[in-house]
Amino acid sequence: MNLNIIKHSELFSTTGQIGKEDLSEIAAAGYRSVICNRPDAEDGGRHVPSGELAAASEKLGLAFSYLPADATHLSKEHGAALRRLLVSMPPPILAYCRTGNRSTNIFRLANAAEIVTPALQAGTADDRPRQFEVVIVGAGAAGIAVAASLLRRAPNMQIAMIDPASQHYYQPAWTLVGGGAYAQKKTVRPMASVMPERVQWLQRSVAEFLPDHNRVRLDDGSLIAYQQLIVCPGLRLAWEKIEGLEQTLGRNGVTSNYRYELAPYTWQLVSQLKQGKALFCQPAMPIKCAGAPQKAMYLSCDHWLRKGVLNKIAVEFNIAGVALFGVPAFVPPLMSYVKKYQAQLAFESNLVKVDGDRKLAWFDVKDRAGNIVRQEKSFDMLHVVPPQVAPDAVRNSPLANLDGWCEVDPATLRHVRYRNVFALGDISSTGNAKTVAAIRKQAVVVAANLLAACAGQPLSARYDGYGACPLTVEKGKVILAEFGYGGKLLPTFPLDPTIARRSNWFLKTTVLPWVYWTLMLKGREWLTKSSVAKEYP
CATH class of the missing domain: 3.50.50.60 (FAD/NAD(P)-binding domain)
Structure with a gap:
């Protein structure tokens, strides 16, 4: 294919003028939709008219839309119109104009435009749902941390967080509460107080994942569309x-x-x-x-x-x-x-x-x-x-593996079948320990890799399976078990991790809660890089 295609995300690319002879190669490259941004009358109509390309596209199973725009008079209405097409047309989408620049600028307008919030309706593929660049399902440790990490890298990113809970819990301290060593009230804060300011919080539950259409359906029947999806609703206590x-x-x-x-x-x-x-x-x-x-x-x-x-x-x-x-x-x-x-x-x-x-x-x-x-x-x-299981909405969705967990690559945390879906936390299929410490490192990997995917770049961030379990073996002493995939020891500090220490008790009861509320949930990524595996006798 001789076209100069610019990939802006996993879902959207742009190029210059195409001909009917290019369509078969466009389809073979995996594109499912084509958008024409060039008016038919431009330059005296000496290029292939959109109607002919639409008919040829239909024969190849490609969706086609005509969204003409004058290169010198682009407006937010063009961006809003493209947003609607991004929701309704099957991805990935290739938009074209004379050189590709106009299509690129319309895409930028689509990302910069204010999100229109029409009345939500239930049910059909013709609905016009709210659309966001990133939708995060679950506002537990994983959801808040990954949202904060994304916003530190891309402050203008349009993110929606879906979670019905009104309270946010620091669950690692509940064992200490049960041992009479920690105050219960210190483990909970209002959800609104930890939600990142630039995130739109939708206080509902997800009833259905529709990854083939880049949407999720909420428990009230309404639809939310996304360009990128992060799945982290945690697990369900059965x-x-x-x-x-x-x-x-x-x-x-x-x-x-x-x-x-x-x-x-x-x-x-x-x-x-x-x-x-x-x-x-x-x-x-x-x-x-x-x-x-x-x-x-x-x-x-x-x-x-x-x-x-x-x-x-x-x-x-x-x-x-x-x-x-x-x-x-x-x-x-x-x-x-x-x-x-x-x-x-x-x-x-x-x-x-x-x-x-x-x-x-x-x-x-x-x-x-x-x-x-x-x-x-x-x-x-x-x-x-x-017993603990995946939530039904994930278990019964195309995102799940045979055991019901969201099926992702264990290193990149991107879904193995849906390239614009990532998962982290307890819901993911990765073989690591399901702990807050694991989420602290996973959030950084997902944030970095999602942005790389949007830019059409390789996913360079890797998760090594790190998890930590501070084993409180007595009041005042803790064995700090840190390990990755395959049970490899990944201690943060140069001490034998198999020994119970008083310093680890201070870490567990004082330092780690502070790290959680003050650093992790704010996107301040302290000690989040992979460690070197160590072996101890």
Whole structure:
């Protein structure tokens, strides 16, 4: 193809005058739509008229639109008209004029024009939805952080954030709340207070992803169109998968640090228990912060040990998997604390049913023959971690892999099938630990790569799978587990990460919350570059 095509984004390119002979090559190059910005009467009509090109395009399956513009009289109306075509025509789109400059300038007007907000309507492909350069689904740690990082690089970018929540939570501290070491009120702020100023917040839920049309449908039926989409709604806590659990949560000794209002109840139970049986549970992976279930046990046992009642409490940790922790280097130091607290480990033991009134719990346990048998266990305190799944809107969309997670390249975090879609945080299919620390680095990768994609440049930013789990093994000491893909150790500091340290407790309780609220959510990218993998004996 002899055309000089300028690629402005994954969705839109421009070129000079085309002929009918160029259309087959344009289609072969992957373009699905053509826009003519050159008036038919220009230069005496000596070029191929738009009507002939439209008829030839139709035969090749290309959509065609005529948006004529005088090169010396471009206006915001031209930009608004192009915006509407960007929504209605299948991408990628190639626009042309005499030299390509006019089409480029109209595209700039489309990006600079104020967003028109027509009355939202439900339902058909003929709707005219609101359109944004970038739509971010989810305003948790991932959504706010990536929006802030984008705006630091491109301050005029038009971004919409979709999330129904009115509160924003710092969830890593809930385990500390459950251990009586952190104030609950310090873990929550109004969503409006953390939303970047230049982001338009749509306080709704996404009901449906329509990536083939570059749209999402909200729970009120309205449509939102995008040029780039970032998917980060987090995961869903599937409490309903454990029979009887929802009816007894928050009473009868049944609690969970995975819910904001229940973490104080965990501490109430721990501080009041003087004897009896305490059960702690961990479901099958993946889950948010894989170390949190056992951190609840360690902090509880540390309190009981300090109060001199641990020898009167039978502690049992039920794990659906076959290992205490997924990175082998950290298992020996954790096992030393399991022995210190005289806790019993029950591997391949998955909580499936709870009767709070009778203080009974049932577990599906795999026996030595590989058979699943159901065991009944009594308790005085039961700390539950629910199964965790992808939200239905993602799971049931073309974005999902077979397990329901948004399927992205593990290094670039761009979707493997939709080139204008990125994902980060708990919803992504990457094999890293689902932690806030992982998001801190992922946000930078997505921001850099999305802007590179818009400019038609290679995606140079790479995510190494970094995640961190500060394992609070006792009040005042933390094992700082930092690792990447394949379990490679990626410590930030030049210290043996397998040793519990008081300095890590200060990091966990004081430094990291400050980093979250003051740096990460503001786009201040502290310690976000990849580390060099290290091995420890």
